[in-house]
Amino acid sequence: MLEYWKIFIAFFKVGLFTFGGGAAMVPFFRRELIEKNGYISEEELMNYYAIGQCTPGIIAVNVATFTGYKIKGVKGGCLATFSIILPSLIVITLLAGILQMLSQNELLSHIFSGIRKGVVALIFNEVVKLFQRNVISVYQKCIFFGILAILLCFSISPILAILLAAGVGSINYCLKRQKK
Amino acid sequence: MIFAVLFSEFFKIGLFAIGGGLVTIPFLFELTKKFDWFSAQELMDMIAVSQSTPGPVGVNMATYAGFKAAGVSGGIIATFGLVLPSVIIVILVASLLKQCSENKFVCELMTAIRPAGIALILSAGIELCKLSVTNWKEGLFTAAFFVLIYFYKKSPIFYIILSAILGAVLEL
Numbered sequence: 001m002l003e004y005w006k007i008f009i010a011f012f013k014v015g016l017f018t019f020g021g022g023a024a025m026v027p028f029f030r031r032e033l034i035e036k037n038g039y040i041s042e043e044e045l046m047n048y049y050a051i052g053q054c055t056p057g058i059i060a061v062n063v064a065t066f067t068g069y070k071i072k073g074v075k076g077g078c079l080a081t082f083s084i085i086l087p088s089l090i091v092i093t094l095l096a097g098i099l100q101m102l103s104q105n106e107l108l109s110h111i112f113s114g115i116r117k118g119v120v121a122l123i124f125n126e127v128v129k130l131f132q133r134n135v136i137s138v139y140q141k142c143i144f145f146g147i148l149a150i151l152l153c154f155s156i157s158p159i160l161a162i163l164l165a166a167g168v169g170s171i172n173y174c175l176k177r178q179k180k
Numbered sequence: 181m182i183f184a185v186l187f188s189e190f191f192k193i194g195l196f197a198i199g200g201g202l203v204t205i206p207f208l209f210e211l212t213k214k215f216d217w218f219s220a221q222e223l224m225d226m227i228a229v230s231q232s233t234p235g236p237v238g239v240n241m242a243t244y245a246g247f248k249a250a251g252v253s254g255g256i257i258a259t260f261g262l263v264l265p266s267v268i269i270v271i272l273v274a275s276l277l278k279q280c281s282e283n284k285f286v287c288e289l290m291t292a293i294r295p296a297g298i299a300l301i302l303s304a305g306i307e308l309c310k311l312s313v314t315n316w317k318e319g320l321f322t323a324a325f326f327v328l329i330y331f332y333k334k335s336p337i338f339y340i341i342l343s344a345i346l347g348a349v350l351e352l
Binding site (some may be wrong): 015016017018019025053055056058061066077078081084087088089092095096107111112113115117118120121122123125127134137139143145148152157158162164165166168169170172173 | 192194195196197198199200201202204205206207210221224225227228229230231232233234235236238239240243244247248252255256259262263265266267269270271284285286288289290291292293294295296297298299300301302303304305306308309312313318321322323325326328329330335336337339340342343344345346347348350351352
């Protein structure tokens, strides 16, 4: 029982004290899971990150499920996942409730009008960063601009866009194999 | 039954948003067109709140969106819907996945899917920009912010607070 409690505390803390998500969470995972509790090794954490990026869903949640599974099987995986999302559930629900009550406030509407521009600028910056890191080859640039053009001209669903890219990837894989 | 719809919509997001929290933005934007749970304006507020509060951004946005759609239980159901696919997949294939990340086919798929995910974020960003920037003053403000963020890489929270203060002062 104590062991489960410790797992809960470790992942709850990661959820409570990290801002951002994805790669921003690595130092917190490292402190709680490697340095404090010795649940996994540095190499395992990096492996989970690599896998977490190519499995569907939120990367931090995937890493939590993985680590929990490694410590205590299926139960551990579920517990770790629940613990890491619990702080979000509490904090966001409270904040959303408060903001909803204040929605008529004039000052707050100016504040949020400013924030919306900030968010748009942040998203564009994030796109630039992600593009520089992940879209490297000409092949990848073709996919990026191709999908972007399709998205801007026809409003297809995001699911379809992801499936399209997966289709291109599969075809490319088959072509590469045939060459060999 | 709103809870069932909410659950299935977020389950789909959890299953197809590959590449991290921000990839959920285009999916959430699509929800603003399909349902009247929240507006695109409110989505931008959600993104801001989610980036300035603890926890993974994608999880925060799901909780917020669910809350907007159907109150406290809505937030819980949306969040569980979002994480369920990853829990199932990770647990089912945990033992195989180590080989999976070195698998040539999976690598090839990810090489193709990652640029698509980024294109999705960009197109959602363009839509949100059109909605929130309606005159030249706001355009200038947004462009100045973009340049500022690009050259001074501080945490997103810093910029969200700064844009909040400027929004209040300039009465945007």
